[in-house]
Amino acid sequence: MNGREGLSSVAAALRRYRRFIVTSHVHPDGDAVGSVLAMGWILRQLRKEVRLLLPERVPAAYTFLPGQELIEVAGPAGPAEDAEGERPLWPAEAVVVVDCSDADRLGPVQKLLPPGAAVITVDHHLQNEFGEPRYVRTEAAATGELLYELIRELGLQLDCDTATCLYTALLTDTGSFRFANTTAETLHIAADLLHLGVSPSCVAEQVYDVRPLGALRLLAEALATLRVTPCGRVAWLEMDEGMLERHGVDASETEGIVNYARTIAGVKIGALFRGVGPSLTRVSWRSRPGYDVARLAGRFGGGGHVNAAGCDIPLPVPEAVKAGVAAALAAIREVDGS
Numbered sequence: 267m268n269g270r271e272g273l274s275s276v277a278a279a280l281r282r283y284r285r286f287i288v289t290s291h292v293h294p295d296g297d298a299v300g301s302v303l304a305m306g307w308i309l310r311q312l313r314k315e316v317r318l319l320l321p322e323r324v325p326a327a328y329t330f331l332p333g334q335e336l337i338e339v340a341g342p343a344g345p346a347e348d349a350e351g352e353r354p355l356w357p358a359e360a361v362v363v364v365d366c367s368d369a370d371r372l373g374p375v376q377k378l379l380p381p382g383a384a385v386i387t388v389d390h391h392l393q394n395e396f397g398e399p400r401y402v403r404t405e406a407a408a409t410g411e412l413l414y415e416l417i418r419e420l421g422l423q424l425d426c427d428t429a430t431c432l433y434t435a436l437l438t439d440t441g442s443f444r445f446a447n448t449t450a451e452t453l454h455i456a457a458d459l460l461h462l463g464v465s466p467s468c469v470a471e472q473v474y475d476v477r478p479l480g481a482l483r484l485l486a487e488a489l490a491t492l493r494v495t496p497c498g499r500v501a502w503l504e505m506d507e508g509m510l511e512r513h514g515v516d517a518s519e520t521e522g523i524v525n526y527a528r529t530i531a532g533v534k535i536g537a538l539f540r541g542v543g544p545s546l547t548r549v550s551w552r553s554r555p556g557y558d559v560a561r562l563a564g565r566f567g568g569g570g571h572v573n574a575a576g577c578d579i580p581l582p583v584p585e586a587v588k589a590g591v592a593a594a595l596a597a598i599r600e601v602d603g604s
């Protein structure tokens with residue numbers, strides 16, 4: 267169920283069970299972290315036992331979020347394997363998956379989930395593969411928007427800390443309320459969150475303006491690779507495997523770099539090709555309204571949103587660039603007709 271019935275079925279499921287795990291996708295972003303924290307708060311308000319679990323640690327930009335210290339990590343920093351090489355399962359009757367379209371995107375979290383647990387989903391991605399109960403609304407700018415509705419549905423009184431988590435989810439998934447997914451509803455919710463005491467300047471400062479020096483050096487090196495096709499409609503940036511290490515930053519600092527490729531006048535699709543292995547390239551896609559990069563990413567087994575998507579291409583960067591740029595040009599020709 268994707269509409270209002272989905273909302274009440276999720277609310278009922280949250281009331282039904284007692285012990286929960288709340289989790290989200292690999293490479294957690296502001297919406298993932300903010301939504302996990304907000305869902306944790308909702309469950310505590312309902313007097314449930316809850317553990318928050320992410321596949322990777324919270325990126326530095328989001329460590330200002332209230333309650334983030336409660337998030338446990340399933341990856342290398344998570345619980346140790348026992349003698350049989352098994353990791354202890356987390357006892358829970360239900361797993362709440364927020365802002366995540368399929369089980370593969372849970373990464374190392376998958377192995378820690380009790381097999382019999384019910385799965386409850388709240389998400390806004392296209393092609394969400396989880397079953398009922400679920401509340402999926404793809405027009406929502408952020409999962410944070412859906413959690414705001416859920417909080418209303420449950421009749422809970424939002425506090426300033428949780429409002430800050432939801433505001434951060436909205437802010438980051440809309441590119442600071444600039445992307446095409448920003449609606450009147452998004453801004454109404456944001457306004458209500460400000461009424462609850464959220465400081466937009468403090469959140470923006472923490473998210474965008476407290477960066478390690480290495481992140482700026484990384485950006486400079488990535489921008490130096492900028493290329494544009496002769497027709498001027500596709501632009502892309504490249505990063506080699508050693509780039510992050512050279513600047514002493516983690517992958518979360520690559521977030522947003524792809525947007526520079528799409529900024530150029532005339533460019534319809536921008537991309538960032540990042541080598542993550544000798545024969546594996548991670549691609550982030552951004553597009554202008556009217557050009558569907560979720561479908562483009564889907565051709566390589568990835569997905570996401572219409573104007574922001576990602577995929578992995580099992581090729582070294584130069585070959586992945588060839589394949590990716592050709593596919594992007596083909597996608598543009600389908601729309602433009604030439």
Ligand SMILES: [Mn+2]
Binds near residue numbers: 298365407409
């Ligand atoms: Mn999201």
